[in-house]
Amino acid sequence: MRDSSLAVTATGLAKRFGDRRVVDGVDIAVPTGSIYGVLGPNGAGKTTTLRMLLGIIEPDEGSRSLLGHAHPRDASDQVGYLPEERGLYPGMKAVEAIAFMGALRGLDWRAGRKRARVLLEDAGLAHAADQKIKKLSKGMAQLVQLLGSVVHTPELLVLDEPFSGLDPVNQERLEALIVAQRDRGATILFSTHVMAHAERLCDRLTIIAGGKARFEGTVDDARATLPVKARYMPHHPSDDIAKLLPADAQPEGKGWVFTMPNEGIEGVLVKLIDAGYGISGLSIEPARLHDAFVKIVGREALEAAA
Incomplete structure (x- = not known):
């Protein structure tokens, strides 16, 4: 019986090409109705993982389920x-082009054309509806192809590096489209090596490097692998301030940056105020997803991928 709380599951997925083990025992569980990211550097095994989940290629080891189907292609129209x-x-x-892609998934041509015009208008591309693909910019053509992948209102949307090659305007359009699909009830699974998109969009994510899953959880879970930083700017600067700050405090510009003490920052602030340095500015900054990604994957793996 299908677990309706999960749209996609995989256990121990592995794939070898020649002597290289491209995917090595990856587990994935994608909650229904969520935006789920598969993150990793170039060559990490993201595309191969997605293709195994979709049934485009068969795994050498492991099992997967797509919308309750043990054979992913049985769910292709969804x-x-x-x-x-x-x-x-x-x-x-x-x-x-959009209607044609819908027809490949069983959508009536007439309904496909009608939906295509609505989708193009909602995406701010109504002016391109009757233009030939060869006349469109690369970014606009990419968005048209994405609209073709949602015209049949699928339950699951799988996007492989969807932001690659898009300018900032079209990246914003794509992010808005992904959120709109999630809001109508679809599940979105996408791969990327760009942390900013994942940070804004993902409900949960898996980080893959060297074919292995190195992390699974929420964006906040990933950030929590690094300490929270405090950024303090005194009203009356002095080199002597360092004596009152945590041991790892480092000067930065006209202020100081240090790791938040486990007991909180209040004690540090009281000392600074009592000593007459005052507070001109203070911010508490959780780690960025990019920094957590670098820690989880490792700089050597990133350099090798580059």
Whole structure:
């Protein structure tokens, strides 16, 4: 019986190409109705993992379930997929390309054209509806292909590096589209090596490096692998301030940065005020997802991927 709380599950997925073990025992559990990220440096095994989940390639080891189906292709009409390799017929008009992709998933042509125009308008691309793909910018064509992957209102949307090659305006459009799909009840699973998108969008994520899953949890869980920092700016600067700050305090600009003490920052602030240094500015800063990613993956792995 299907666990409706999970849209995608995988246990011990492994895949070898020649002598190289590209994916090595990855577990994934994607909650229904969530935005779930698969993060990792280039060559980490993200695309291979997604393709195994979709049934495009078969794993050498492990099992997976897609929308309750042990054979992922049985759920293909309920899935929208944007592959890493983009591809549309250049001579097709945008509205026809979207309707065509819907037809491949069982959507009636007439309904597909009608939905395509609505999707293009909602994405701010109504002006491109009757333009041929070859006349569109790369970013606009990529968004058209994404709209083609959602025109049949899939339960699950799988996007492989969807932000690759997009300018900031189209990145914003794509983020808005992903959130809109989640809000209508779809589950979104996407891969990326760009932490900013994951930080803004993901409910949960898995970090993969060297074919292995190194972390699974929420963005806040990932950030919590690094300490929270405090940034303090005195009203009356002095080198002597360092004596009243935690041992790891470092000068930065006109202020100081240090790790938040376990007992809280209040005791430090009382000492600074009593000593007459005052407080011109103070901020408490959780670690960025990028910094947590670097710690989890390791700089050597990132340098190797680069």
